Amino acid sequence: MAAGQHMEDRDLLVQLREGSHVAFQTLYHRYKMRLAGNLLRMLKSPEWVEEVLQDLFMRLWSHREQIDPERPIKAYLFRVAENLVRDMFRRAARDQRMQQHLLQAMSEAYFHVEERLISQELKEELRMAIELLPPKRREVYVLCKLEAKSYEEVSQLLHISSGTVNDHIKKANLFLRRYLAQHSELGIALLITWLSADCQF
Structure with missing residues (x-):
C-alpha cells in the first residue's frame, strides 16, 4: 500500500x-x-x-x-x-445442500488461488488422502495427476486400458472430494477444482 x-x-x-x-x-x-x-x-x-x-x-x-x-x-x-x-x-x-453447491461450483469453474493460501497443512491433507487409495488406484492417480502423464501414457506404462485408467481416476476423485469435504475446511475450496481436472488423452 x-x-x-x-x-x-x-x-x-x-x-x-x-x-x-x-x-x-x-x-x-x-x-x-x-x-x-x-x-x-x-x-x-x-x-x-x-x-x-x-x-x-x-x-x-x-x-x-x-x-x-x-x-x-x-x-x-x-x-x-x-x-x-x-x-x-x-x-x-x-449442511448437505450447501456442500453439494460448493462441490458443484468448484468442479465447474477454474479459479486462481494465491500460492500463500495453499498451506503446507492442506498439501499434507491431500497427501494423506492419496495414501488411503488402493495401491493400483493410487499409482494411477499419482502418475496422472501429480506427474501429468496422459491416460495413454499411463495405460502403456501399467499395461492396462485407457478405460481402466479413466475409471481409477474417477473413483479416486470421488474418494478425495469426500475425504477433503469431511476433513478439511478451506482446503475443499482450494483443492476441489484441481481434483476435478481430468488428465489429457
Missing part, C-alpha cells in the same frame, strides 16, 4: 474508533469490491459473498475500538474474510 493511502486509512481508522459513520462508509466502499472479487473466486455464490461481506463489516464496526490505526486495514479485512470463509466451509460440512 502506498504511504499516502496508508496515512489516509490511518486517519479513517482513528475516526472509526471514535464512532464515525462517514469513516466507516468510506472504508466500506473502498474495500468492498476488492474483497468481493476474492470471495467470489472462492465461494462461487454472490449471495454467500454478500453474506460474508455483511458479517465482515458488521464485525469491523462492532470491534472498531480494538482496531489499531497503525496497522494496515486491508490485511485485517482480508484475514477476517478468510476466517469467515473457513466458518462457512465448516457449516457446509454439516
Whole structure:
C-alpha cells in the first residue's frame, strides 16, 4: 500500500474508533469490491459473498475500538474474510445442500488461488488422502495427476486400458472430494477444482 493511502486509512481508522459513520462508509466502499472479487473466486455464490461481506463489516464496526490505526486495514479485512470463509466451509460440512453447491461450483469453474493460501497443512491433507487409495488406484492417480502423464501414457506404462485408467481416476476423485469435504475446511475450496481436472488423452 502506498504511504499516502496508508496515512489516509490511518486517519479513517482513528475516526472509526471514535464512532464515525462517514469513516466507516468510506472504508466500506473502498474495500468492498476488492474483497468481493476474492470471495467470489472462492465461494462461487454472490449471495454467500454478500453474506460474508455483511458479517465482515458488521464485525469491523462492532470491534472498531480494538482496531489499531497503525496497522494496515486491508490485511485485517482480508484475514477476517478468510476466517469467515473457513466458518462457512465448516457449516457446509454439516449442511448437505450447501456442500453439494460448493462441490458443484468448484468442479465447474477454474479459479486462481494465491500460492500463500495453499498451506503446507492442506498439501499434507491431500497427501494423506492419496495414501488411503488402493495401491493400483493410487499409482494411477499419482502418475496422472501429480506427474501429468496422459491416460495413454499411463495405460502403456501399467499395461492396462485407457478405460481402466479413466475409471481409477474417477473413483479416486470421488474418494478425495469426500475425504477433503469431511476433513478439511478451506482446503475443499482450494483443492476441489484441481481434483476435478481430468488428465489429457
